[in-house]
Amino acid sequence: MVSHESKIIIVGGGVFGLSTALWLARDGYKDITIFDRCQFDKNFYSPSNGCDGASADLNKIFRMSYGDKVDYQNLAIEAREIWNSWNQEIASSSPADLPAGVTTDDKLLLNCGCYYVADGKEMRGYYADSLSSIGKTAPELRKRQFIKGNEEDARKIHELGGNWAKKYHVIDKINGGDLNGFLDTNAGVTIADKACTYARFLCEKAGVKFVLGDPQGKLKRLISTSEGSKKRVSGIETHDNKVHDADFVIVAAGGWTASILPEAHRTVETTAGTLMFIDIPPSRQDLWQKFHPDNYPVWHYRRGDGESYYQGGSFPISKTGRLKFGFRGRKFTNFQDHPTQRGLRVSTPRTKYTKENPIKSVPLYGLAKMKEVIYQALPELREFEFTDSRLCWYTDSIDNEYVIDYVPGYADSLFICTGGSGHAFKFLPILGRHVKNQIERVEDQFTQVWKWRTVVEGQANNGLEEGEDGPRVLERIQLAEPHDFNFDSVRARVDKDLAQTSDKTAAIASTTELSAQRSEPMSVK
Numbered sequence: 186m187v188s189h190e191s192k193i194i195i196v197g198g199g200v201f202g203l204s205t206a207l208w209l210a211r212d213g214y215k216d217i218t219i220f221d222r223c224q225f226d227k228n229f230y231s232p233s234n235g236c237d238g239a240s241a242d243l244n245k246i247f248r249m250s251y252g253d254k255v256d257y258q259n260l261a262i263e264a265r266e267i268w269n270s271w272n273q274e275i276a277s278s279s280p281a282d283l284p285a286g287v288t289t290d291d292k293l294l295l296n297c298g299c300y301y302v303a304d305g306k307e308m309r310g311y312y313a314d315s316l317s318s319i320g321k322t323a324p325e326l327r328k329r330q331f332i333k334g335n336e337e338d339a340r341k342i343h344e345l346g347g348n349w350a351k352k353y354h355v356i357d358k359i360n361g362g363d364l365n366g367f368l369d370t371n372a373g374v375t376i377a378d379k380a381c382t383y384a385r386f387l388c389e390k391a392g393v394k395f396v397l398g399d400p401q402g403k404l405k406r407l408i409s410t411s412e413g414s415k416k417r418v419s420g421i422e423t424h425d426n427k428v429h430d431a432d433f434v435i436v437a438a439g440g441w442t443a444s445i446l447p448e449a450h451r452t453v454e455t456t457a458g459t460l461m462f463i464d465i466p467p468s469r470q471d472l473w474q475k476f477h478p479d480n481y482p483v484w485h486y487r488r489g490d491g492e493s494y495y496q497g498g499s500f501p502i503s504k505t506g507r508l509k510f511g512f513r514g515r516k517f518t519n520f521q522d523h524p525t526q527r528g529l530r531v532s533t534p535r536t537k538y539t540k541e542n543p544i545k546s547v548p549l550y551g552l553a554k555m556k557e558v559i560y561q562a563l564p565e566l567r568e569f570e571f572t573d574s575r576l577c578w579y580t581d582s583i584d585n586e587y588v589i590d591y592v593p594g595y596a597d598s599l600f601i602c603t604g605g606s607g608h609a610f611k612f613l614p615i616l617g618r619h620v621k622n623q624i625e626r627v628e629d630q631f632t633q634v635w636k637w638r639t640v641v642e643g644q645a646n647n648g649l650e651e652g653e654d655g656p657r658v659l660e661r662i663q664l665a666e667p668h669d670f671n672f673d674s675v676r677a678r679v680d681k682d683l684a685q686t687s688d689k690t691a692a693i694a695s696t697t698e699l700s701a702q703r704s705e706p707m708s709v710k
Contacts, residue, residue, distance in 0.1 A: 187433045187624060194421055195219045196404050197437035199240030200613045201602045203384040208617030210391035218394040222403035229286035230378040237536035238439050239579050242377035243509050244500050245610040246483055248299050250315035256630045258318055260612060267614035268294035284386035293380040297501050298352055298482035299372035308365045329370045352482045359562045374483050374500060384613060400424030406525055418598040437602040440534040440578035447526040451639040452588055453604050454649045455532040456516035457576040459551035463508045464572045476502035495554055512551040520653040530653055534578035546664040547574045571670040579607045583646040589623045589635040
């Protein structure tokens, strides 16, 4: 049984690893080391500087709206309090007391609001459930949520002051205005790279050690020995051929989890969402102001079903002038040989920083749909082109609940902490409390929900049942060409792109869209 004296290794320095380490260290666990192949002490989790994990991002949606998933809703409300306290800590610190990469004017949570919209006038069921749940359990927060098209709410949000009335109408042009949804003024965005940098700093202050970079922080293999019918993990080997002993190993490696731990390949699967970016030049201060978080909320749009299904959104402008747009209506897979288990193929991240066969584009399918929606919503951007792209590799579980549990067959020496399924980042400040409960076997509301589980044969399992013969495999998907990043004459091009994409990817339509819709209630990132 793990104890406060145990030597603990955590593989992965993203949200799951950082939050777990912080809560364990603050509770008195004395010997914790995080290993990661990324040099976070030098690149500060920047996706533009060599970081390709899901946690390393420009920004993430912060929301408390979870349909009827009240436990996640309440966890987000708790997390919001800690995010705000971190903002206060940073603002009141002297510059010398902050880590490199964070300044006193940085905020980790921006309360810019989040607009949830869908096509049609009738409120989408998930949105209606979210409003109902918050109304019952957090009525004060419900008062700050405003239904689109409701005259009374339009009046109330105007009385709220600031720019909220302007934000209430910011997405009126989508779908010709035929929309339903609500604006949550309690919500907003987290600044992901800054947040991870600050969390790593807090971990170090609590005594957590870090081994970062390739090869010294990059895992080569888990070291295990046999104990009768079971195994026991006794440490790890890194790519500099050094062995690091441990009493307890936690795998919190996001999209690389199944490629580290073969037993997990029927528990979680790595899938890619599509991100696109537009860099607004400094000369266009009118657009810098329009898209500033003070004037512009994050929004998330859902449309249709089947081939017409859309799930994506837009974020406020960053401090450097970058706009981010996301699409996750389809989540792509990339199967590769498992590095340690012969004959096993698992979905593995393929990014622009992958050493072998990097990818510098995105599937045309998602880009074409994004262009169509952005053309409607934000016509002032038609003169620009996308200046960057990224595949963001999440780790989906079979039901979009996290997988945080002891790995069976390893005599309580190996623990898994993963399955973010596109909705974990907001919980960075609080997640580790419940991970610690799982490690210590303290029953709480998530114990049974996050337990180890695998694909149920013959049932839909959020796409994991498809395997390499499924319709979402990246190598069979048409990628966008450089000219597709251009918005010039976009109306004609969007129609052409959608027609071409429909012809070339018809095989991936029905099964993929079903798996996308299965993940819809939880995955809003």
